[in-house]
Amino acid sequence: MEHQIFLIGGAALVTMIAASVFARRTGVAAPLLLVGLGIAASYLPGAPGIELDPEWILAGVLPPLLYSSAVNLPLIDFRRNLRLISWLSVVMVIVSALVIGAVVNWLFPEISFPLAVALGAVVSPTDAVAATAVGRRVGLPPRVMAVLEGESLVNDASALVVLRSAVAGIAAASSFSLGRTAVEFGWAVLGAVVIGGVIGWLTVLLRQRLDDPVLNTTISFAVPFIAYFPAEELDASGVLAVVVAGLVTGGLGSRRFSARDRQTQSTTWTTINFILESGVFLAMGYQLPELVDAAQGDTTLGEITGLVLVVFGLLVVLRFVGLAGPALRDREETRELERARLDQFEQKLDSLTTDEEEEDARIAAARRRLARGRADIEFEEREPITTRGFMTIGWAGMRGVVTVAAAQTIPAGTEHRATVVLAAFLVALITLVLFGLTLPAVIRRMNFSGESPEDRRDAFRALLRHVGESAVDHLGPLEAQTIDGEPIDPQLVKKLKDRILPRVLAGIREVPTVRPDVVEQTMLLQMRYLEAMREALAAERSIGAYSSHTYRKVEAVLDDMEKRLEMS
Incomplete structure (x- = not known):
């Protein structure tokens, strides 16, 4: 059995890599391809049954997935789109869960209202994995991408809080209290923000004091779980605590982590994100036959078809109606x-x-x-979300990981549980197929006008020049600089002013060699100006006059300079 588990794991990794390569070459969304491969694998002769505990997904897979996305989402993009993100991920999730619950309970009276609300809660959160993968390749505007990513980070927390209240209603003889749900939701958000913020801040301080990439990476592995479990124990939202911890870490890390630590963290979490996301979508397809078998004695083909069509139709209508308000606002x-x-x-x-x-x-x-x-x-004014942008956001309503995992947390023994779980799975599958296959064509049809390469290059040069000038203004002229209280050799000052410092301030990666007796002073001075440039970049980023892409590009140049100086 142990050998079989390793064999399955190895085959899954090979499948993930092959699907990713094929998706890049063909344009088919990788999650959709993985689901299809998972379904095909489940029908292979001798394919073993794999039963995944949904708690493993919610507590073991979801926290690192959300943390990985949050730590890489620019805080400035999240802040600027907070109103729309909050509307989509909080208000619309709650409204969708309640409307779907009411309609399903009315059309299918055998499904109790709390169970119907639970179904609405699990199908409400969107999964931006497929949408952003398509968007990056086809050319979706960065702001629309930021909205989709931010929505998918926060809506999981909203959906799981509503689900928790609905499950409590199922256990309490089919009673459901809207007031109790509102109070629980308020505490879940407040508690998560406090816990996630404190955990993110404390772990950043700890990692700042460690000059060891292995230890830093190990701590980063623990952060999502350190944030998740205390929040859940206090009845707050664990997933929202993870998101807050990730946003705090990403925001503070640009100033407090070394270039090497940031690069190591980025590479590590990108790899983890790829494996976990791909694995869940593959498992999602593999579980389909089991879910169908479980629901056969619980419902008929006509009933499950009607339920799925009703839920899917409501989701589409509610999403576009919900986007009408922000789109029509003056x-x-x-x-x-x-x-x-x-x-x-x-x-x-x-x-x-x-x-x-x-x-x-x-x-x-x-x-x-x-x-x-x-x-x-x-x-x-520079990057408005136009009507075409809102249409694309509406069409990017794919469901995935959370929908499938959360549906299976509905207590075993609940009447019509198998029907609801299968309906949630099929709704997620339909959204992946329909939206995943058509989204590239929709984006191309919208004909978005992106920032030209010349404008990006000009913005990059302007920001780099600005942080360089700010560093010089802050530190003062070279002639006034001292090292350990001693003035700098005049000849070194001349060489720095004429040859070396202009290259540093311009972000050019080549650093000329100097005589061995002045190497240490040269390195110290270059690092001093580099640190001042980082401070200037952080100050400029807090204002946000440039795009997040420009900030990342300038930060990458400074990181590269830092690594080169450390190796010199």
Whole structure:
């Protein structure tokens, strides 16, 4: 049996890699391909039955998957799209669960209202894996990608909280309290934000003090579980705590982790993410025959077909209706109101005069908030979500990992459980097939206009030049620099000013060699200016005048420079 498990695991890895390569060459979404291969594998002669405990998925697979996505999602993108992300991942998930529950209970009275709400909860959260994979290849606007990724991070928590309340209603003789659900949801969110934020901050501080990539990577493996289980024990949302911990780690890591640690973490978590996502979609297809067999004595083909079509139709209608509000909102009027408010705020700041250092610091912080507000307005004008963008977001409503795993957590012995679990699985499968196959064509038909390579290059150079100039302004002229209280040799100052420092500030990766007797001073000075450039980049990123892609590109250049200096 042990040899069989290793054989299955090895075959699964080979299948994942082959599916990924085939998907890249053909354009077929990899998750859809993996589900199909899983279904085919389940019908092979002698294929063993594999029973996956759904708790293993929810507590063992989902936390690292969410953490991996959260730590790589730029915090500035999440903040700027928070209103739309919250609407889709919280309000629409709750509304969808309740509407689906009410309609299913009305059309299929044998399915109790709490069980119907549980079905609505498990099919409500979207899975952005397939959508973002297609979007990156076809050219989906970065902001639409950020919305899809942010939605898929938060909606899992919303759905699982509603599911928890519905399951409690099933156990309590089919009673369901909307008020109790609201209170539980409020605590689940508040508790998760606090726990996830504290865990993320503490682990970043610990990893900052360790100069060992192996230990840092090991700690990063533990973070999602350290955040998940305490939150669940306190009846908060474990998955939301993981998301918050990931966002905090990603936001602070750009300043507090070394370039080597960031690169190691990125490579490691990308690999883990690939294996876990691919494995779950493969298992999702492999389980289909079992789910069909389990539901045969519980329902008829006509009943399950009707249930699946009703749920799927409601999901599609609710998603597009829910997006109509944000799409029709007068964004131009909103921007004008916000611009007027910022103008008033700026006038108030200009009228303030003080000689106290503490007050000056507060005014400086207020001016940074003002600059961030103006940058947000410019971002809205530069990268608006148009009607075509909302249409694409609506069409990217694929379901996946959470839907299948969460459905199977409905207590065994619940009447019509097998029907509900199979319906959830089939709804997820239909969305993967329908949306997964047609999304590339939809995106191409929308004919999105992306940022030109010239504009990206200009933005990159402008930001790099800005952080270089800020570093020089902060540190002062080279002639005034000292090392251990001693002034720098005049000849070295001249060489640094003429040859080396311009290359560092311009982000050019080549560093000329110097005489052995001045190597240490040269390295120290270059690292000093590099650190000042990092501080300037962090300050500029907090304002957000450039795109997250530009910030990542400049950070990559600084990381590369740091690694080269460390190896010199």
